[in-house]
Amino acid sequence: MxxxxxxxxxxxxxxxxxxxxxxxxxxxxxxxxxxxxxxxxxxxxxxxxxxxxxxxxxxxxxxxxxxxxxxxxxxxxxxxxxxxxxxxxxxxxxxxxxxxxxxxxxxxxxxxxxxxxxxxxxxxGLPDFSQLRGIYNRQIFPNVTAPGQFAMLATRYFDRYGLSPEEGKRTLAKISSKSHANGALTPKAHLRRKVDVETIMNAPMIAWPLGLFDCCGVTEGxxxxxxxxxxxxKKFRKDPIYAKALQIAVSPEEEYRYQQWDGTHVETTYRCGVNAYKEAGVKNPREEISMMEVHDCFSITELVTYEDLQISPRGKAKEDIDAGFYDLDGKIPCQSDGGLKSFGHPIGASGIRMAYEVYKQLQGKCGERQIRDPHLGLTHNLGGFPANCVIGVTIWGNEL
Amino acid sequence: MNKFYKVNILDEEGGMDKVKGITAYGIYLPYHRLKRETIFKAMGWFNPGVGGLAKGEKAVANFDEDSLTMAVAAGMDCFPDIGREEIDALYLASTTFPYKERGNASIAAGALNLSANTRTAEFSGCLKSGTTALISALNASDSETTMVCASDTRLGKAGGTEEQMTGDGAAAVAVGSKGVIASLIDHYSISYDFPDHRRLDSDKFIRSWEERWMREAGYFKILPEAVNGLLARCGLQISDITKVVYAPPNLRDHKAMAQSLGIKPERVQSPLIEPVGNTGAAHPLVMLIAALEEAQPGDKILVASMGSGSDALLFEVTEEITKLKSRNKLKKNLDYKGELDNYTKYLSFKGMLEKEIGIRGEEVSPTSLSLQWRERNAVLKLVGAKCKVCGTPQFPAETVCINPECGAVGQMEEYSFSDKTGHLFTFTADHLAFTEDPPGLYGIVDFDEGGRYWFDITDCRLESLKVGQPVQMTFRRRYLDEARGIAGYFWKAMPFKG
CATH class of the missing domain: 3.40.47.10 (Thiolase/Chalcone synthase)
Incomplete structure (x- = not known):
């Protein structure tokens, strides 16, 4: 065992x-x-x-x-x-x-x-995807980009939960606006300015229904x-952070090749989260997790991740978003450093940057964006597309 | 009837009447229609002379279509009325084949998922090549069933007459001796080096001679020579013909030809210039199909082409025509359309406009042809697999079953998705991906009989898409790598055409 x-x-x-x-x-x-x-x-x-x-x-x-x-x-x-x-x-x-x-x-x-x-x-945008999954898939994959792949999650989510495009986009805009506000407080962030919901709603379309501010930037670091x-x-420092869970899960690609996945969530995130909570001994994540750094490459990704990590019930993320549950002063602050959205997303560094924010928050070193008394921080890192991805979920605590 | 009347031929088993003729047909008109007035508004300043032609609209191939993909679409349209396993040979006719070397008909046979044991041939070089292919099919041995697909995407220069008159489209007919809906009575051909239109290998655009000469010395001489030659051979008068189908250079001359040949107006098949345009090598067959859709058993239909000579064919419609599953294919194709309301977009689709495509657009990854060949079932045919253990259809074919409850290894049999309908599971409109017609539409399709995959979506607009809407598959040119001389084909989803 x-x-x-x-x-x-x-x-x-x-x-x-x-x-x-x-x-x-x-x-x-x-x-x-x-x-x-x-x-x-x-x-x-x-x-x-x-x-x-x-x-x-x-x-x-x-x-x-x-x-x-x-x-x-x-x-x-x-x-x-x-x-x-x-x-x-x-x-x-x-x-x-x-x-x-x-x-x-x-x-x-x-x-x-x-x-x-x-x-x-x-x-x-990111470099052309055409050969990233090999020369065979280049012949049979559609002409996709990352925003388009995640946009399909939003299309399906809006349809399933009866959100009009306006309602759906407004919900997503609140997520991005929150992250921009946090990023503005983070000295090392890429995009350090607040952006209001209306600006986000009215931004140019990148991949319907996702607009410019629904997408994270292309960043180096x-x-x-x-x-x-x-x-x-403790030989190195008085305030280390301890691993509680380090999980990776990889999709067998059944999501887009077998009629089972419902298209409104990321199955691999859910599976990885279950394994991480088990490894960490977390029974009730909504009550036990103090803060999260999730892979908000797109606003819709953050929304479904709330549900896939079992913080918000299925289809209810909107209620938590509207209630400010994930805001810096909410129950579980999410993206306290601005996340991929605002801090930025240099691909190979992002998973480590998430741990960096958890590390600094658990040590109480985050200045004006410091979360009050956090004990357990979670990172969620997504590679690939909703329907076929690599997910990393890690949980860290400041006590053994 | 004369000695050429091909009836009462005994087959090997003896007794049964065996007549060669058309057994099924299909048609394909591209989605986009460009109003001739739109062309005239853009180019009339340069050539006011074409103002008189600026009526109706022309069918324009999408940026992801060429004569090959349209030929495949017309061929696919035959399948409700004929099984692909019945086809022994495939003839393609066009003056605008994408490849000069690499069998266009072999690509089409693959896309149509015909047997590897299919004899393929191509007819080209002039506008009568469609009817010539049909005659060759009709002259094949009685036991052979041949599919003839004629298709063209001819290009006239901006502002010229040809730009106004040409349209893009394709027609397909299956020819055999079982279930004949229109039996061949006879055919008659004329071949002249009458150079009314020409293109060298290197020519993108049609070149032509003076219109008066083309009309007086060509159209009104050569086409009647073929028609009258056929009638004489059959011992018939033009008044014995129920419907006369003949190629139209334009509306006026088409109408004048009826008078010249002595055909009553109601017996002249509509030239389809106003709703489609002249579809080149395909056009006589497109018009023939239009005639067949309205024909009654016993009707005699004469079809004549025009281009470096003329072919004339005479058919008699049989009772079998009433058994066809669908006889409104032309109407379906005329009705499924969207206006191309922008002349520069037309120029762009036709490769006549150098756009700023950006560095992302300039990146064209190389194609591995050895891979394309190895994976031809998936790439060319959209053939995936069905698990023999759990029955799940899946694409592409792999060794291990995709059904997480099954996971059987090496238990797959071939399964075709190209003729399956599905529903749109989700979709997007991507403004970041480079495409010739942004935003790029793509989505995930749930096939009605099982199987799910993601595809580009074509021939529609974002505003018309809905989660759950019915879709069908269509063979398209996914990319044109001019630097390496490769037209890359694959399948896309499109709204169900009915």
Missing amino acids: AEGIKNKVAIVGMGCTRFGEHWDRSAESLASEAFEEAIADAGIEKKDIDAAWFSSCFDEVNVGKSAIPLAGALKLPFIPITRVENFCASGTEAIRAASYAVASGACDVALALGVEKLKDIGYG SAAAIIVRAEDA
């Missing part, structure tokens, strides 16, 4: 660059900044690191494949490093791998670092975590 990762590992140091369009900086420079902050935060030196996991996703042309770009950038001295890639969930994958390594006793101090440098392609075994954590 698997014991799970609960209370076996801890994060003792983290770093994160400002996220944004870094026209004048390379991936190497961003990774170096995140790394230096992380080791300084952990009070260690480069030579203390036994192994590293490096996450990057799209930007194989700029950053390059393999783990060599990380070793080269940081000048890590001949240690084992592995590049991991699992679409937008790559960052969580790096944390999970580093955690499993220290938990096994194979090494004592592990680094998880993610970086993404997307803005050298010459056009807006890097984030890093230093992971050690839980029993060693």
Whole structure:
């Protein structure tokens, strides 16, 4: 019987660059900044690191494949490093791998670092998807983009729950507006301005029914975590955060190939959440979780994630949104740093950035956006599309 | 009747009358219609002379269509009345085939999911190639069933007469000796190097000679020569013919031809210029199908083409025509339409307008042809699999069953989705993806007999889409990689046409 990762590992140091369009900086420079902050935060030196996991996703042309770009950038001295890639969930994958390594006793101090440098392609949005799932799928997949794939979730959700396009869009706009307000309070965020609901409602359409402000930005940046075994954590700092759950779930693609999925939720998130709560011993997430950083690549993703993580009942997220349940001063603040929407989404770094916000919140270091007395923080990282995705759900606590 | 009248041929088993003729038909007109007035408003400043032609509208192929996809659509339209397993040969006729080398008919045979044991051939080079293909099919051995698909997307230069007169469309007829709805009486052909229209390999646009010469020295001489030659061979008068179908260069000359040949107005088949335009090699067959849709058993229908000569064919309609499952195919195609109200959009669809497509649009990933060949069942035919254990249809075919309750390994049999209807599970309109006609529509389709997959959606507008609406599948050109010389085809969903 698997014991799970609960209370076996801890994060003792983290770093994160400002996220944004870094026209004048390379991936190497961003990774170096995140790394230096992380080791300084952990009070260690480069030579203390036994192994590293490096996450990057799209930007194989700029950053390059393999783990060599990380070793080269940081000048890590001949240690084992592995590049991991699992679409937008790559960052969580790096944390999970580093955690499993220290938990096994194979090494004592592990680094998880993610970086993404997307803005050298010459056009807006993510790089063209046509070959990401191989040359066969390029022949038979529709001409999709990420916003379109998530928009289909909104179409179906609106239809199922009887929301008019106006009502549905207004509900989604409240989610984005909340995240922009939080991002405005976050110094390292990409988009640091408040945006009101009407502006969001009236923004240009990207993929019906999602408009510009329903979509996160395309962002560059890097984030890093230093992971050690839980029993060693206090040797590094007085306020480490402890892993309660580190789960990954991957869709077998039945959602869009078999008539069972209802199209109004992300089944993989639900399954991953169930496993994470089980691993963490969380019985009632709505009461026990203090804060969440979810994968709000699009406003509709955040909405269905509330339900898939069993915080809001099915079809009832709107009521919680309208009640301010997920606002910074709500019961479970969601995206206290602005999330992907406002903090930004450098693909390979995002999962680690989510952990960065949970880490800082659980340590009480978030200044004017500080959540009152949080104990348990959850991250939700989604790679792929609603109908076929990789989901990472992690739960962290500030007590053993 | 003369010696060529092909009746009372005994088959091998003896006794049964066996007559070669048309056994089924299908038609395809593209969704978009461009009003000729729209063309004239855009180009009349340059050529006021075409103002007189600016009546009605023309059918315009969508950006994702070419003569090959339209031929397939017309062929698919035959299937309610004929089984694809009955077809021994496929003939394609067009002057606008996408490939010069790589069998267009082989691509079409694949898309139509015909047996690999199908004989394929292509007829091209002139506007009579559609009727020539039909004659060749009618002359094939009596045991053979041939599908003839004629299709064209001819292009006239901006502001010219040809731009006004041409339309895009396709027709298909199945020819055999079982269940003949219109039996061949006889045919007669004329071949002349009358160069009224021409295109070299490198020509995108039709070139033509002076209209008066084309009319006086060509149309009014050559077409009557074929028609009268056929009538003489059959020992018939024009007054014996119930419906005369002949190619129309334009409305006025078509009308004048009736007088010239002595045909009563009610016996002249409507030229379909006003609602469709001249669909080139397909047009005589499009008009023939229009005549068949209204015909009664016993009617005699004469059809004559025009282009580097002329073919004339005479058919007699049989009782079998009353057994066809559908006889309103032309009307269905005329009715399912959307106005292309923008001349520059037309130019763009036809590759006549260099647009700022952006760097995303300029990215064209290479196509692996070895993969296309290996996966031809999925890519060309939309053939997936059905699990022999749980019965779940699934696309594409894979080794392990997609049904999570089943998961059987290696228990798949081929299953065709191209002729299945479905319902739209969800959809979007994507403004970010590059497409020639933004926003790009796509969605997930639940097939009515099982199976789910996602597809691009074509031939409709976002405003018309609803969750749960019925859809059908259509074979389209997904991309044209001109740098590498590849037209890439796959299937899209479209609203159920009825």
